[in-house]
Amino acid sequence: MESAADDFDIGIVENLLRDGHHDGAIAYVVRGAVPAAVCETVHANFRTIISVEGTQRALDDIIKADQVGATQFKKSGQEYALNTARLQVSMLSLFDGLSADETSRFMLDDELRTGFLARGLHFGPARFKSTYSNYCTIRAWLRNGEMSLQPHEDISQVEAARADEFEIQTTGQNTMSFNICVRSDGSGGAVRVWDLRPSPTTRRSLGLHDTGYPYPAEFVEDIPHTTIVLEPGDSYFLNASFLHGVEPVVGERITAGRFVGLSDDDHRVMFWT
Incomplete structure (x- = not known):
């Protein structure tokens, strides 16, 4: 499901949060959501930060990316x-x-804030004690084996938030991923979404109940999937409880994103990274 920026529909986003889908669709693409000049400025600033400071993602064998911004993973x-x-x-x-x-x-802060407010919902960053979550995380995807980002879901990591009562623990089972394409030079980098929402039993059997990453390639090879292709300025909202990943990137592909969830008291929509 998709629309142009001028036809952005906050009702679709709310349905993804409440029900996990909108008329059966688990993703909503907004074309031209961000002006090209804004994307170009963010891209230039991102490259300057990376050149001076290096990636802000801890080096490991799980995800290889140049990154600015904190993540809860x-x-x-x-x-x-x-x-x-x-x-x-x-x-x-x-x-x-x-x-x-x-x-x-x-x-899309203004669209989300005013849209949710009209529906009686407060929108803002998730709170931990006296602090608030990171605004967004921006990444340049690097080669990482068969995919730039392996198959995963983003509900498992919310479970870890229960340990010290980080507010995102109240967001239930429909964690949503919201991403913006900032730059795309080359090929690849499409988002692949598999038609499977792993159960808690499945997550535990694979040892992924607290992380959700990565699901083995053989686990998803026979599961139907679709792809989401974004150009700079496009965005998508995705029910991130379904398995998804990023296809291999050739060239430069940079995205910015955050997670969004609805609190279990139905009064607050919060975001984090």
Whole structure:
């Protein structure tokens, strides 16, 4: 399901959060959501930060990417909050040369805030004690074996938030991934979505209940899938409880993203990274 930016429908996003789908569709693509000039400025700032500071993602054998911004993956609320605070100067530098309004446009903040408010929902960053989550994470995907990002789901990591009561633990079972394509030079990098939402039993049997990453390639080889192809400025909202990944990238492909969830009291839509 997709629409142009001028026809953005907050009702579809709310349905993905509440029900996990909209008329059976688990993804919503918004074409031309972000102006080209905004994407170009963020891209230039991102490359400057990476050239000076290097990637802000810990080096490991799981995901290889140049990254700016903190992520909650495999972290407690305390660890995530500390990492978010440590990287705030770099995050602010991502938006050098942009106005406050242009920065809000980058992650569709105004559309989401006003749209949810009209439906009686508060929209904002997830809270941990006295702090709030990171604004967004931006990555350049690198070669990482058969895929740039292996098959995974993003509900398992929410389970880890229960340990120290990070607010995202209240978001239930329909964690949503929201991503913007910032740059695409070359080929590949499409998002592949498999028609499977692993059960807690399946997640435990694979030892992935607390991380959701990575599912073995042989586990998904016979499962039907679709692909989402984004051009710079396009965005998508995806029920991230379904298995998904990023196809191999040749050239440069940069995306910015965050997770979004609806609290179990139905009053608050929160985001984190």
